[in-house]
Amino acid sequence: MPRLRAADEVSNEMLVALLRNMLLQRAVDTRGFQLNRQGKIGIAMGSEGHEAVQAGAGMAFVRGHDVLYPYYRNTGILLACGFELAGVFRSQFARATDTTGGRSIINHVTDKAKGIASISSIIASQCTHAVGAAYAIQYRGERNRAVLCTFGEGATSEGEWHESVNFAAIHKVPIVFLCENNQWAISTHISKQMGNPNIAERAQGYGFEGVRVDGFDPVAVYLAVKRAREKAAAGGGPTLVEAVCYRFLSHTTDDDERTYRTREEVAQQRENDPVPRFERRLIDDGVLTAEYIEAMRQEVTTLVNETTDMVENEPPPAAETLYTNVYAGPTEPWV
Numbered sequence: 001m002p003r004l005r006a007a008d009e010v011s012n013e014m015l016v017a018l019l020r021n022m023l024l025q026r027a028v029d030t031r032g033f034q035l036n037r038q039g040k041i042g043i044a045m046g047s048e049g050h051e052a053v054q055a056g057a058g059m060a061f062v063r064g065h066d067v068l069y070p071y072y073r074n075t076g077i078l079l080a081c082g083f084e085l086a087g088v089f090r091s092q093f094a095r096a097t098d099t100t101g102g103r104s105i106i107n108h109v110t111d112k113a114k115g116i117a118s119i120s121s122i123i124a125s126q127c128t129h130a131v132g133a134a135y136a137i138q139y140r141g142e143r144n145r146a147v148l149c150t151f152g153e154g155a156t157s158e159g160e161w162h163e164s165v166n167f168a169a170i171h172k173v174p175i176v177f178l179c180e181n182n183q184w185a186i187s188t189h190i191s192k193q194m195g196n197p198n199i200a201e202r203a204q205g206y207g208f209e210g211v212r213v214d215g216f217d218p219v220a221v222y223l224a225v226k227r228a229r230e231k232a233a234a235g236g237g238p239t240l241v242e243a244v245c246y247r248f249l250s251h252t253t254d255d256d257e258r259t260y261r262t263r264e265e266v267a268q269q270r271e272n273d274p275v276p277r278f279e280r281r282l283i284d285d286g287v288l289t290a291e292y293i294e295a296m297r298q299e300v301t302t303l304v305n306e307t308t309d310m311v312e313n314e315p316p317p318a319a320e321t322l323y324t325n326v327y328a329g330p331t332e333p334w335v
């Protein structure tokens with residue numbers, strides 16, 4: 001896997017934005033696990049180890065044009081695509097102000113104006129929805145618009161995933177499939193999931209391009225997703241981008257990763273932790289100083305603290321709304 005250096009198309013401002021998003025993701029992750037252990041929220045999902053993938057992919061998403069079909073581990077992409085930080089906590093605390101009115105399990109947030117569709121807990125079901133949205137964009141003859149669809153490597157074992165990529169390939173719809181390969185699907189290691197662990201190679205079997213990138217490198221992910229996105233938006237059809245990363249925390253706060261993997265494996269992966277690795281790179285390249293990064297970490301922590309406090313004080317859903325939205329009302333198209 002080539003480790004791409006910051007190319008001309010990545011300015012210093014963009015490098016700083018990537019780092020800030022990565023620091024924010026980590027602070028949000030840490031807070032989620034803390035809030036759960038304090039008994040304040042029912043469950044949290046950690047994306048620690050996915051920060052580079054999500055910051056890079058979110059930067060390639062063109063706001064006001066593209067549509068995101070994320071999965072549950074995508075707090076970072078949501079934030080990078082412009083989703084409000086308070087909205088993440090409103091979902092965690094199940095407040096009335098949450099986009100589902102405090103009804104759904106965490107991270108099932110949505111923001112139609114920003115092109116952010118809701119995730120689904122049903123693995124790979126967002127892929128069929130995403131391909132449908134991409135087909136609609138193509139059918140209407142819209143240009144400079146693409147869909148970003150994300151999932152874990154475990155999702156690629158689902159029939160719905162195969163049906164989605166096959167349909168996308170046949171009709172050359174404007175979509176980027178992004179696989180966040182963290183090597184574990186809860187307790188199932190990738191070696192027990194597929195005979196060929198190279199997920200990007202699967203694209204070839206369907207007749208389109210697959211690209212494998214270092215998912216600990218936000219610049220590599222950004223460049224790969226950006227190119228795939230440009231190709232899709234120009235009518236060149238789908239690309240499968242596989243970003244190889246790792247999940248450092250348990251699958252959720254309901255899981256204990258110590259029961260199925262060795263401490264040595266986790267420690268070895270930690271050596272490549274994308275956050276300190278990217279910090280070192282920016283310092284070595286003279287983009288930022290260590291002091292600047294510390295100030296940024298502090299700013300992000302303060303923001304997360306203040307947002308947590310604000311949302312914690314917001315009201316829960318009113319009892320009278322218990323049956324609201326149980327049955328679907330009038331619907332309108334998503335894209």
Ligand SMILES: Cc1ncc(C[n+]2csc(CCOP(=O)(O)OP(=O)(O)O)c2C)c(N)n1
Nearest residue numbers: 073121122123152153154155182184185186
């Ligand atoms: C259709 C379906 N099967 C099983 C589950 C239970 N489940 C929830 S998360 C998960 C693991 C998915 O792993 P992966 O796609 O690799 O994503 P990761 O959580 O590792 O980011 C499973 C099996 C589910 N939600 N939906």
